[in-house]
Amino acid sequence: MNVVLGGGITGLLLAQNLKDVLVIENQPKLGGVFSYDEILDFKVPFHPPLLHSSCAPFNVKEVRLRIFSKKENYLLKKLNIQELPPWLFFKEKMYYVDNLIDIIDTLSKKVRVFHSNIRKINEENIITSKGIIKANKIFVTISKKFILESLGKKSNLKSISIAEIVAVIPKRDIGWDVYINGDNGVSFSHVINAYWLSELYNVLYVIIPFSGSLPIWDKIFSDLKREKILTKDEIIGLRSRIVRDAILIGDEENNLPERFKLCGRLGKWKNLTLCETVQDIHNC
């Protein structure tokens, strides 16, 4: 049997082209970074997929972004990285992928998924929270660092996590669509106003980078209020999540056994864009 570790877009696209395949995913929802939830009767992705240029198999719509930044020169220092991942680089004209939820839904129905957490992996077995699985070929779209360490190899790969808040508020002109803040004293680094998702509401995505302990929600909301972005009172729909290993740092030789194939942003441990991820599927 072939096993795909991780049910993000890479895992789902890979699985549809494989025979006798099982996808193992630890979250209740598939789609990884771009999984979604229904808020106020419409489907809202946990992060808005934005591209600099379009690529197959995506349908895109052009969006105009008014970018406002404060202390942007300090952003890299605040994030503690050398360069921004491409998905945190915004331009005035970008493309929103408006069929990603449909793609995830369609693929989810086609593939066989086992929802459990992968605890450990060795040369023979995949040990999950719900049992042991044997596989011939293992397509790794989860953390390469975890796999290396599981197989007893040392790794110096590092990452920054993010907390992401999705807040739906009644429509009003906020004055910007991407807000960037490089001030270390402010908990969030970016807010994206996905105004194009609804005629009635603004959907705000607040990105809070962190390493180590989890961010403090009261501090985030008091920062949002102080920066005049939003107050708790005006929120009519709210979701939040943590993305571990959001910004990936470091590189390492792949000296893994032949049957392990490293794919996607986490398997390759590269800050790939959505288009690069899809194109890279043929090289894993």
Ligand SMILES: Cc1cc2nc3c(=O)[nH]c(=O)nc-3n(C[C@H](O)[C@H](O)[C@H](O)COP(=O)(O)OP(=O)(O)OC[C@H]3O[C@@H](n4cnc5c(N)ncnc54)[C@H](O)[C@@H]3O)c2cc1C
């Ligand atoms: C926050 C964020 C925003 C981004 N925004 C954009 C954007 O706007 N435009 C763009 O071009 N690119 C963007 N990217 C990059 C883009 O998301 C990726 O290139 C692509 O979506 C990665 O898909 P993936 O399936 O490889 O990884 P992921 O989507 O991360 O999927 C990995 C899957 O593996 C699962 N998993 C992890 N560990 C385990 C485990 N132990 N057991 C079981 N399952 C596990 C996860 O739950 C997840 O479903 C963004 C990346 C991040 C992190």
